[in-house]
Amino acid sequence: MLTTPIFTRLLSTAEYGQYNVFNSWLSIVTIFVSLDLAAGVYTQGLIKFETERKVYSSSLQGLTTTLCLFWTVIYLLFRNFWNDLFSLTTVQMLAMLVMIWATAVFRFWAGEQRVLYRYKALVFVTLGVSFAKPVIGIVFVVLAEDKVTARILGLALVELIGYAGFFFVQMWRGKKFYSAKFWKHALLFNLPLIPHYLSQVVLSSADRIMIKDMVGDSQAGIYSLAYAVSSIMALFNSSLSQTISPWVYRKIKEKKIKDIPSVAYISLALIAGVNLLLIALAPEAVAIFAPRSYHEAIWVIPPVAMSVYFMYSYDLFAKFAFYYEKTNFIMLASIIGAALNVVLNFICIGIWGYVAAGYTTLVCYIVYCIGHYIFMNKTCDKYCDGVRPYQLKKILFITIPFLAMGFLLLLTYNYAILRYGLIAVAAVFAFVKRKQLVGLVKKVMAVKKS
Known part of the structure; x- marks a missing residue:
């Protein structure tokens, strides 16, 4: 990066x-x-x-x-x-x-x-x-x-x-x-998941291929720059997910489902925070990462950065279906999200240009996330004695303000003073609440010790 x-x-x-x-x-x-x-x-x-x-x-x-x-x-x-x-x-x-x-x-x-x-x-x-x-x-x-x-x-x-x-x-x-045992297990587990993995790739990659074919190489390059900058926040996703994934799987194995939500909610809030930081500084990030010819990428970063939040959310929900090998659930949710992405890209890129691909990506990841949330609950009803790990109202309490603030920051891109003012207010708030914020991070990282 x-x-x-x-x-x-x-x-x-x-x-x-x-x-x-x-x-x-x-x-x-x-x-x-x-x-x-x-x-x-x-x-x-x-x-x-x-x-x-x-x-x-x-x-x-x-x-x-x-x-x-x-x-x-x-x-x-x-x-x-x-x-x-x-x-x-x-x-x-x-x-x-x-x-x-x-x-x-x-x-x-x-x-x-x-x-x-x-x-x-x-x-x-x-x-x-x-x-x-x-x-x-x-x-x-x-x-x-x-x-x-x-x-x-x-x-x-x-x-x-x-x-x-x-x-x-x-x-x-x-x-x-x-090993006949492990080859058979891996193939039987993963072959039904090919549509799921392919759908994930379609969600993250098809837009660039379609922009190249429908608009041109240069526009694909500008869009790719926006995606690359947004991927900075995906690093937080993967790092956090790979840290807590073994812990989550172990909690599922031990039937200690109620231990998971407190860490999961905090991690969602952290992912939301770092993505809002990127959205707030998108114009400066693009100026650092590329010459003036890429400037239009600033309008793509907010929806793609918000998509990163839903990528992380989906991963939290899908772990239950993965553990209990409910590959049909995983596959169905993924295919719906990917198919919707291709259709919306074809329609919206043709009407509004390549910037629209960022918004179709956001819409599709929201749908994708909802699908995996529904199938997670179905899995837990069957295998976890009816215990559902997450409360929808708490997830929405994090998600809705995150989306609202993301779009608000997008509207300030032509008003630098207003945007810097909002960043200053957020910085002051973070400084005042620094002990609580550090405590939340430590709580998430404590899964490593446990």
Whole structure:
């Protein structure tokens, strides 16, 4: 994220758009090639099969490697077809397959580290790779004529070198490439979830592909910049979610459902707060991250940032269906959200332009979240003795003011003095309530100790 200002200046808006469309295709193809085995099924399995954790990890590494090799062969046999379908070159497609495997390898290892709360090695590796990616990328882009391919190759090279070793680490520990028990469990769990994972990717990526096709590469680049800036807040999402997920799964396993809401409500309020901060500073963030040609991105950031809040909310609700393997519930809610996103994008981008995609994303994540909330309650009615973890009125007490304040800040973008005044009031309030705010953060982080 910190190097986005560099690459938005090294690449034109059109090149930046092409690179982000590649990332969108990468997200989609990852679902089919790796079945996203490093996602929900792996974390759930680490808790469910904790006495066989090492064998479970190595066997899923083996399954993912097998899938990646299979799809690489399929690609090479019909590469002209695939290249035309994705509008990518052979080099770009091969780099994509390498990235899919390497990223999956890292996610398996990282997931195990998080479940065990071993963060030192994880932080060290993450920082090292995060430093190497932009350094190699800048060198490649500056020296190359095809800057988009150079950017892609830089990422693939760093991920291959940085992550491949973890495959051998987990294989050495588990000493099992193939396990009929765990391969069957992972496939039966994840295959029904393919529509769900694909729907998630459609919600987060289809808009850029549709903007490219319906409006142009430059507009896709501007929209991608807004999405990239908003993704800063998604980092809080993933960090917080990955910290409390093992704890939540353990509470579900122990039937201590009533312990979950107090931490969940606080985490929702924290996510709402950091996203409002981004919305308030969106004009300044865009000015820092990109040259003047990207300025229109400020109008996309508020709805996308508000969507980040609902991404986090959905994850809290979906954990119950994941744990009890109610994949049909998960799939149905996800398909509805993704299908609505494609339809609304097609209609609204055609009428109001690419900025409308930010608002369709927000609407669809709200619908997506509502669907998962309903299915969570159905799951809890059946498996948790009728105990429902969250009260709707408390969720709305956080959500409605968050949305209202987000749109209010959007209206102040042309009135800098008013916007800075609201930021000052919020800063004073945060300072006065600092002890309470620090206490709330400590309460959420206490799940690590428990």
